[in-house]
Amino acid sequence: MNPAPVTGQRTRKNRSTADCRLFAGPLLLLLAGLLSGCSDGFPERYPVTGSVRFRDGEPVRTGTIELCIPGSRWSASGKIERDGTFRLSTVKEGDGAITGTHKILIRQLIVVYLPAEGGHDHGKLVSPRYGDYATTDLEVGIEPRRNEILVEVDE
Numbered sequence: 001m002n003p004a005p006v007t008g009q010r011t012r013k014n015r016s017t018a019d020c021r022l023f024a025g026p027l028l029l030l031l032a033g034l035l036s037g038c039s040d041g042f043p044e045r046y047p048v049t050g051s052v053r054f055r056d057g058e059p060v061r062t063g064t065i066e067l068c069i070p071g072s073r074w075s076a077s078g079k080i081e082r083d084g085t086f087r088l089s090t091v092k093e094g095d096g097a098i099t100g101t102h103k104i105l106i107r108q109l110i111v112v113y114l115p116a117e118g119g120h121d122h123g124k125l126v127s128p129r130y131g132d133y134a135t136t137d138l139e140v141g142i143e144p145r146r147n148e149i150l151v152e153v154d155e
Contacts (some may be wrong), residue, residue, distance in 0.1 A: 003005045040091070043074060047096040048088040048142060050149035052080055052106060054124060059084025060153065061123030065107035067140065068133065069100045080106075104138035104151060106130040126153045 013136040048067075052060040061082045068075035076097035078086040088097050106126045130153055140149050 011084050036093050042062070042091050043098045044144070045076075045090050045096040045098055046142060046147060047094070048076065048147045048149065050086060050147075050151060051084040052086065052126075052151045052153060054126075055085050055154060058124065060108075060118070060126060061121070062104065062110070063106055063126070065151065066105040066107070067097050067102035067142070068105075069098070072100070074098050075117055076102075096147070099142050099144050101139055101141050102137055103133050104130070104140060105133060105136055106151070106153060124155050127155060137150070 052063075052065060053058065059082075060080055061084065063080045064077055065080055065086050065088070066075055066077040067088065074090060076088040076090040078088045080086050087094050089095055089096055108122075108125055108131075110122050110125065130138060138151060138153070140151070
């Protein structure tokens, strides 16, 4: 004959009930979060599109643009298209940038193949000062809404 359980001891029956309760709480919280459309765990981001142009109006035809709030670990970046336009991404493609005042970097990497075939025209190059956070003087404020920005640069 099996002895009766001592008060406070878990039997096989009440252990499985207790284990079920341990998992039910977090599972319900996760399910509630998914159903309520809560955050993805990253800072709130807002769509940012725009264009990069030289002061004479000519588009910057190649490169990347990057925005970062000094001291923040989050940055947003995007490819500069041939017409000078871009769309920023932080975590997911096209999700935009976080709010605040950002410093702007413009980076261009032009590789020249000799002899040049196909008439590659990468356009003018931006000033190298825009390629480093220590020397760039470009800034923009991102608002908690859809943002459209124009970035004007020097050669």
